[in-house]
Amino acid sequence: MNNTEIEYDDKLGTKRVRVRRMTFTMRLIHWVNVVAMVVAIATGLYIADPYYQSFIADDAVDKYVMAWNRWGHLIVAIIFDVTAIIVSYLFFFSRFEKHYLKILPTKKNIIEFGEVTLNLLTLNRRKKFDSSHSDSFNSVYFIIFHILLAWMLFTGLQMYVHALASGDSSIGAWWPWMLHLVTDWTIPFSSWLVGTTATGGNIMDVRIVHHMSMWIIIVWVVFHIYYQIWRTIFWQEGDIAIVVGGSKFMKIDKDGNKNIE
Amino acid sequence: MNNQVDISFDKLYNEFENRIKSLEKLPALKENTSAEKMLIEKGFSRRDFMKWAGAITAMLALPSNFTPLMADAIKVVDRLPIIWLHMAECTGCSEALLRSAHPTIDSLIFDYISLEYHETLMAAAGWQAEENIEHAMHKYKGQYILMVEGGIPTANNGSFLTIGGHAKKGLDIAKEASENAAAIFAIGTCSAFGGVQAAIPNPTGAVALSEVTHKTVINVPGCPPSEKNIVGTLMYYLLYGSLPALDAYNRPKWAYRLRIHDLCERRGHFDAGEFVENFGDEGAKDGYCLYKVGCKGPYTFNNCSKNKFNEDTSWPVQAGFGCIGCSEPNFWDTMGTVNEPLKDKLYNTTFSGLGADATADKVGLGLLVATGVGLAAHATLSAIKPPKE
Numbered sequence: 081m082n083n084t085e086i087e088y089d090d091k092l093g094t095k096r097v098r099v100r101r102m103t104f105t106m107r108l109i110h111w112v113n114v115v116a117m118v119v120a121i122a123t124g125l126y127i128a129d130p131y132y133q134s135f136i137a138d139d140a141v142d143k144y145v146m147a148w149n150r151w152g153h154l155i156v157a158i159i160f161d162v163t164a165i166i167v168s169y170l171f172f173f174s175r176f177e178k179h180y181l182k183i184l185p186t187k188k189n190i191i192e193f194g195e196v197t198l199n200l201l202t203l204n205r206r207k208k209f210d211s212s213h214s215d216s217f218n219s220v221y222f223i224i225f226h227i228l229l230a231w232m233l234f235t236g237l238q239m240y241v242h243a244l245a246s247g248d249s250s251i252g253a254w255w256p257w258m259l260h261l262v263t264d265w266t267i268p269f270s271s272w273l274v275g276t277t278a279t280g281g282n283i284m285d286v287r288i289v290h291h292m293s294m295w296i297i298i299v300w301v302v303f304h305i306y307y308q309i310w311r312t313i314f315w316q317e318g319d320i321a322i323v324v325g326g327s328k329f330m331k332i333d334k335d336g337n338k339n340i341e
Numbered sequence: 342m343n344n345q346v347d348i349s350f351d352k353l354y355n356e357f358e359n360r361i362k363s364l365e366k367l368p369a370l371k372e373n374t375s376a377e378k379m380l381i382e383k384g385f386s387r388r389d390f391m392k393w394a395g396a397i398t399a400m401l402a403l404p405s406n407f408t409p410l411m412a413d414a415i416k417v418v419d420r421l422p423i424i425w426l427h428m429a430e431c432t433g434c435s436e437a438l439l440r441s442a443h444p445t446i447d448s449l450i451f452d453y454i455s456l457e458y459h460e461t462l463m464a465a466a467g468w469q470a471e472e473n474i475e476h477a478m479h480k481y482k483g484q485y486i487l488m489v490e491g492g493i494p495t496a497n498n499g500s501f502l503t504i505g506g507h508a509k510k511g512l513d514i515a516k517e518a519s520e521n522a523a524a525i526f527a528i529g530t531c532s533a534f535g536g537v538q539a540a541i542p543n544p545t546g547a548v549a550l551s552e553v554t555h556k557t558v559i560n561v562p563g564c565p566p567s568e569k570n571i572v573g574t575l576m577y578y579l580l581y582g583s584l585p586a587l588d589a590y591n592r593p594k595w596a597y598r599l600r601i602h603d604l605c606e607r608r609g610h611f612d613a614g615e616f617v618e619n620f621g622d623e624g625a626k627d628g629y630c631l632y633k634v635g636c637k638g639p640y641t642f643n644n645c646s647k648n649k650f651n652e653d654t655s656w657p658v659q660a661g662f663g664c665i666g667c668s669e670p671n672f673w674d675t676m677g678t679v680n681e682p683l684k685d686k687l688y689n690t691t692f693s694g695l696g697a698d699a700t701a702d703k704v705g706l707g708l709l710v711a712t713g714v715g716l717a718a719h720a721t722l723s724a725i726k727p728p729k730e
Contacts, residue, residue, distance in 0.1 A: 128682075129633070129702075144613055144614070146611055147613070203719075203726060242642075245599045271671065281675070282675060284676055285675055287640060287683060288675070288683065296708065302709065302713065310723065
């Protein structure tokens, strides 16, 4: 990878090298997703259970609390749609880093995945992989998130398309037609997940699974934030800076080898 | 999609006219009477009758000039022999149609049709009743309309439901009757989707009628379905001579295309964020949205909010009680608990024997707490036992 540049010499005789890890586009998508995620969860929780009151003054005031929450939820959903499409493109065709190469079940990737997991479990006592580039553990974790996100988009659009029951929309009849084509499978699949036994299923099943998946995504986010902070503290390579400045640091010893045991 | 609508409707009008004429030639099953005459005898004016015909025309999304045609069609409705079967059910669908406060035109029309077999209504009993159904199925083979109320128990080869002195299994009767029917309507959620007896744990192995026959079944679900949806489905078949456009669950689209929520009279309160918090509170008095007390309208496809019940008198949401989703597949398992919203949803977990049901958000919070504890342990260990540098 051609993303490294020598930054400065250390007093100990090791070099610190700056490694570029995220392009501006990648960082932008990350933070757009963060904001969209916070909005989606806050509004989604309200839609599931309107947890604050709107008994403001009397009836005759301009209050559209649920309508605004749904508006916000749908807007960030559409933003997620767009970032998801960009991310899936970059996943295969990025000129910077082709992420999919890291999740292929090759011997190299499987060993690296195991080593990164061991590094986490042994509390950094064992670190036998190159931490300068994106490792396969990170890539797999990244994929899990995007599968969850795609699942949320499909189930969400399935619930949304029923508001376009006339078969038409403000952008044309192709849109609800396409949404039905692409998302109708989520009803039987959700019923299977919920585990109901009688014939058929309904959009309540989709709704339940959409709601539960939110919690799984929140759990994903919690671990993600924890792990990035943990890496920053224990690896001392400035990992947390990747998502802000786009780069981290890597120690290189006198002989020019990366700091791998 | 509604792109290919024939604006003139002339072709359709002629088709209907011809179909009514051909039906008129068939022998009338009731002599010396007509639907209109019968209704006038029962105290309805011709004006009431025409208003009703106009309402049915509008419900089937036909132009208003079809109203006289609809009135004609009702006159020949007795030409279609109908067999009505009772399977595993509560007779609520029949009751809902027939036992209104005063006889409605819908229920009288139902009286007027040529009902060859209906266990609740027929005078015959015992061997005579069994003879009736065999006779009807033989005489009108391939011509009769089959209406089935109730789920079909299939466990133990269907022996959970036996009918009559010969102890014929409901499963066998349903199969046989379906085989020779011109059209099959599953009336009510039980025959459409299995209903309450198909809910977990479903000891009798009850299934929908469509599961035991290879023929197309038109589902008219609801617990009970509105009388308009039953009569409307019948009138549709009578006029078109074919099956209506159906959705993914074989429900006629003219009745089950839209969600309760989308046409709800309380929808404005939903958008405004004005909710009934408890039954009987200020919001309930002001007619606020019932979402927080468990209304399942957003997930239920039906026309209750448009057509209402009991001759447009009222419907559950108007009466201040949320929709329970009774016309959806699986509603006993997925829509419960009736008066509680999704946030209080109970799950049938693997450890249900231990009373380990948990609510959706509690499960989520549990996941989150488990993650938090795991991460805290990892962080603590990392801090206490710093790795060698």
